[in-house]
Amino acid sequence: xxxxxxxxxxxxxxxxxxxxxxxxxxxxxxxxxxxxxxxxxxxxxxxxxxxxxxxxxxxxxxxxxxxxxxxxxxxxxxxxxxxxxxxxxxxxxxxxxxxxxxxxxxxxxxxxxxxxxxxxxxxxxxxxxxxxxxxxxxxxxxxxxxxxxxxxxxxxxxxxxxxxxxxxxxx
Numbered sequence: 261x262x263x264x265x266x267x268x269x270x271x272x273x274x275x276x277x278x279x280x281x282x283x284x285x286x287x288x289x290x291x292x293x294x295x296x297x298x299x300x301x302x303x304x305x306x307x308x309x310x311x312x313x314x315x316x317x318x319x320x321x322x323x324x325x326x327x328x329x330x331x332x333x334x335x336x337x338x339x340x341x342x343x344x345x346x347x348x349x350x351x352x353x354x355x356x357x358x359x360x361x362x363x364x365x366x367x368x369x370x371x372x373x374x375x376x377x378x379x380x381x382x383x384x385x386x387x388x389x390x391x392x393x394x395x396x397x398x399x400x401x402x403x404x405x406x407x408x409x410x411x412x413x414x415x416x417x418x419x420x421x422x423x424x425x426x427x428x429x430x431x
Contacts, residue, residue, distance in 0.1 A: 284355045286398035286425045289386050297349035299381035302337050302374055310341040337374040342415050346406050349382045361397055361422040368417040372408075379409040387418075396428035 311317050319326040320336055327335040343366070351357060374380065388401035400423050406415040 282355075283357070283359055284423075285359050285428075286389070286400065286423045288426075289389060289400055289423070291386055291389060293386045295350075295353055295355050295384045297353040297382040297384070299379050300345065300349065301379045302341075302345070302376060304376050306341060306345075307335070307337050307376065310338050310344070314338065314340065316340075332373050332375075335376055337376065337378075339368075339370040339374075339415070342370070342374050342380070342406055343368055343417065345380065346382050346404060346415065346417070349380075350384060350404070353382075353384075356421070356423065359424045361424060363419060364399065364422055365420040366417055368415060370415055372412050372414045374406075374408065374414050378414075380406050380414065382406050384419075392422070395425070397422055397424050399423070 307321055311322055316338055318338075320330060320332070321338055322335070324335055327333070383405045385403045386400055387403050388399075390399040390401075392398055400421050402419045402421065404417045404419050405413045406417075408414050
């Protein structure tokens with residue numbers, strides 16, 4: 261059996277904590293399809309690690325006393341941390357794990373703060389499909405909403421993704 265195909269078959273069990281997920285290729289996706297990711301809680305450890313990784317030690321994220329006196333009244337997560345977590349949640353959902361070639365473009369709006377202790381998930385809706393000059397892939401555009409436990413959309417993005425067609429894995 262082809263090595264690539266074998267590894268793709270193995271990926272079908274990785275999303276959603278080991279639950280079998282049917283991988284989606286370009287031709288499987290329809291405009292209007294919606295995917296909901298698992299949820300996760302944003303912790304102080306997440307923010308501290310992101311501050312160390314990014315070098316962004318803005319007191320809005322790292323200084324509790326400063327943040328109490330600021331507009332939000334408490335520390336908030338970095339906006340880019342929310343965007344990164346959204347990418348991880350989409351990966352955990354598993355539908356495109358192994359069929360995404362690359363992100364082409366991400367445009368994001370930061371609509372509300374993400375507080376320490378917020379639990380977030382993403383809702384992804386396919387809004388466009390486009391053929392490419394390469395016959396083994398196509399482009400999809402997703403509207404992605406990061407939503408907290410209060411049902412507030414805290415971030416909204418448009419993700420343009422290069423996605424494989426089935427023929428890319430023919431044996």
